[in-house]
Amino acid sequence: MSERPRLTVLSGPSGVGKSTVVAHMRKEHPEVWLSVSATTRKPRPGEKHGVHYFFVTDDEMDKLIANGELLEWAEFAGNRYGTPRGAVMERLEAGEPVLLEIDLQGARQVRESMPEAQLVFLAPPSWEELVRRLTGRGTEPPEVIERRLEAAKIELAAEPEFDETLVNTSVEDVARELLALMDVV
Ligand SMILES: Nc1ncnc2c1ncn2[C@@H]1O[C@H](COP(=O)(O)OP(=O)(O)OP(=O)(O)O)[C@@H](O)[C@H]1O
Ligand SMILES: Nc1nc2c(ncn2[C@@H]2O[C@H](COP(=O)(O)O)[C@@H](O)[C@H]2O)c(=O)[nH]1
Numbered sequence: 001m002s003e004r005p006r007l008t009v010l011s012g013p014s015g016v017g018k019s020t021v022v023a024h025m026r027k028e029h030p031e032v033w034l035s036v037s038a039t040t041r042k043p044r045p046g047e048k049h050g051v052h053y054f055f056v057t058d059d060e061m062d063k064l065i066a067n068g069e070l071l072e073w074a075e076f077a078g079n080r081y082g083t084p085r086g087a088v089m090e091r092l093e094a095g096e097p098v099l100l101e102i103d104l105q106g107a108r109q110v111r112e113s114m115p116e117a118q119l120v121f122l123a124p125p126s127w128e129e130l131v132r133r134l135t136g137r138g139t140e141p142p143e144v145i146e147r148r149l150e151a152a153k154i155e156l157a158a159e160p161e162f163d164e165t166l167v168n169t170s171v172e173d174v175a176r177e178l179l180a181l182m183d184v185v
Helices: 018-028 058-066 085-093 104-113 127-137 142-157 171-181
Strands: 007-011 070-076 079-084 098-101 118-123 164-167
Touching: 007 018, 007 104, 007 171, 018 098, 018 171, 058 070, 058 079, 070 085, 070 104, 079 085, 079 104, 085 098, 104 118, 118 171, 127 142, 164 171
Parallel strands: 007 098, 007 118, 118 164
Antiparallel strands: 070 079
8 A cells, every 4th residue: 555645734924925835836736635724714805715714603613623623723813723634634545645734833733643744834035024925915904913923933933843944935936845845746
């Protein structure tokens, strides 16, 4: 029997460009399966239920957690986020390359429960550029940006915990590097 492919976790501070890199990568390689998380955060304009996230109520999130349906979950900047366990396990069993885009707390939980997982940290070229990207995205009010930047300081300090670090200077370059780490190309 062939070895089960490793699960890859992509983490990094809010605004570093995780979603941008993953979207670019999946345009060329749709066979990379990206887990759709559940979240209590409200949708941003253009975000679709079941595509970008499963947008759930606090009660629904409580139930997902209580029923053990999440592989990992965390509270991040005032909202909860979690990875539905069933879909991830199905895809791994089917031999597909599986990617999770989650925060540091979630990455640490995956490391505990699935030590074979590959943890990749996406770093900004500089702190100033991270602030510019997060602010420039224009999706969060100033107080939420502040909370996310506070979290970013902790996340950047945790970079040595990861197996690999990619610096997001060029979306194209990082997408290529991530594909190589996932053994897709
Ligand atoms: N290499 C890059 N150079 C310049 N801008 C970039 C680059 N990568 C991403 N961006 C821009 O940075 C902003 C944040 O990117 P994105 O939303 O992908 O970040 P994220 O890490 O997924 O954030 P979050 O964790 O909050 O979901 C977006 O406006 C995006 O267009
Ligand atoms: N621990 C988890 N973190 C997750 C999950 N899904 C997304 N995230 C991370 O949350 C922050 C904020 O995301 P945003 O969409 O509100 O900007 C970011 O770091 C995501 O990677 C998850 O299932 N578990």
